[in-house]
Amino acid sequence: MATAAQWIEGARPRTLPMAIAPVIIGCAAAFDLDAFKPIHALLAAIVAVLLQVGVNYANDYSDGVRGTDNDRVGPLRLTGSGATRPRQVKWAAFASFALAMTAGTTLIVLSQTWFLLLVGVGCVAAAWGYTGGRNPYGYMGLGDLFVFVFFGLVATLGTTYTQAGQLNPVAWVGAISTGIIAMALLMANNVRDIPTDREAGKNTLAVRLGDTAARVSYVMMLAIALLLPLFLAYDYPWVLLVLLLIPLCLMPSWLMLKGKKRRSLIPVLKQTSIINLGFSLLFGAGILLTSVLA
Template identity: 40%
Template sequence: MSTATADVSKRKAWVMAARPQTLPAGAAPVVVGVGVAVHAGVFALGPALAALVGALLIQIGTNFANDYYDAVKGADTDDREGFTRVTAGGLIEPAEVKRAMAATYGLAVVVGVYLVAIGGLPIVVVGLSGIAAGILYTGGPFPYGYRGLGDLFVFVYFGLVAVTGTYYVQAVATMPAVGTFPTTLPPGSVTAAAVTASLPAAGLSTAILVVNNVRDRETDMAAGKKTLAVYLGYTWSRVEFLAMVGMAYVVPVGFALDGAFGPWALAPLLSLPLAVSVSRTVLTETEGAALNPALERVGQTLFVHSLLFAAGLSLPQVL
């Protein structure tokens, strides 16, 4: 374990367990969903804020779940080069982390009640499946994060679902004829633009996981944790990284070529120097000393890209 020490306070340990450095990644897709909604004229403040709070709670709950299950399954060892895990490091008792996980997911459900009243059955399915996916990523008898499926989970839930779900609850909230608790997707509540706009967030979120798994590849192999990086090796994992990052910069060009969006959609390209800089590190390094800062920089790239993309989508409608 990289930095665990006996003198870490309980309060600091809980902050470490929540991993605040990951929260921009949880917020970024919601920001994009809001941008698409503003462009379409369906922005709704209440559902947007609830989607943001719910996304952050699910992110924190998943962080607690990963910390707990990786420790009890023996995946977090003293050789791991990543940020300190509080359960494996003995900073917080496993039972406490497990209770915190349940409480955080419980709060997400409470927030979700409001969104369910607006979005109905589709939000029930998305919310409960998202929580289940967060737990089963490293928990349960067959943790799919240990079988090379973690990248798919992140792409779907932290990209496609998060962006389109944020758009959906706002769109439905502005459709008076829909009423409370729709059981199907009302026409126009999920658009091709929303789905396409989710791809950059999906790609950059997945790129964060790729960096994490490249850094931990050797220790994961030793612990029997078969991430996609374990299966692919360093070269093809880096190809995956470049594909995910590259997609984030191709999609805005497609939007800019659409007359309904125009050149404002190119705003995310302002973040390209960040992406190029961190890519150089990921393409050449495997050690935690280099990849831990890179991990945070990819998260920063995701958040900046998402802010710029949301602004580029929104500005033509508000200027």
């Protein structure tokens, strides 16, 4: 039976800033539209975090029962390590999804954005289908695309729309950038697992690109994500604060390009997660400062 500490580790808390980042950006965009609503923001954050935890447990369960995690280098996997029974991990994922749907439904009722019910169902289906089911899209190299869509576009734009009832360029640029950083984190994770994933038939984008190209793509993703806000600089000059993250990107980029041992890539996950959180805070601060000081 897994301990409480193991369950917390199995939830992969290092990835949770990736769930919070798009909500922060979406709230900044709503503020720019004079429509920030704290209760709506809190509910959006709860939905994002619970979906992230749910997909982490679902991934743990599905990869564990498929044998993909049998020779894994990295943080604890509850199913693959045998710390607890697979069924318990699966139900932990389902419970997380159910709580996320409850919070999401509450947000939809408050904002009267009923069409988002379908989006919510799509989020849960995508979270489970990443490595679960008969034809998991994560095994076909489509995981990166879905991460960009759901943990970038949907999370950010949904946060803004449920508060403001409309979208603006701030929301779109922020959504694209945070989605790309989320893709970079997944790429770092998958580069580390290329040997075991290839052997297990899990053809992630990293496996398809090959080790060298996948590592280079990580660096390019960070660069694109940080440079995109330049398109907003004319109207929102303080958004250039995101460029302060460039020094923070140097170490994970160096590790990705030069780290030969798979274990040496483990810190990149935490570093990339911090970069995304830092991006959201600096981006949001830039939007707020521009509005306040205008």
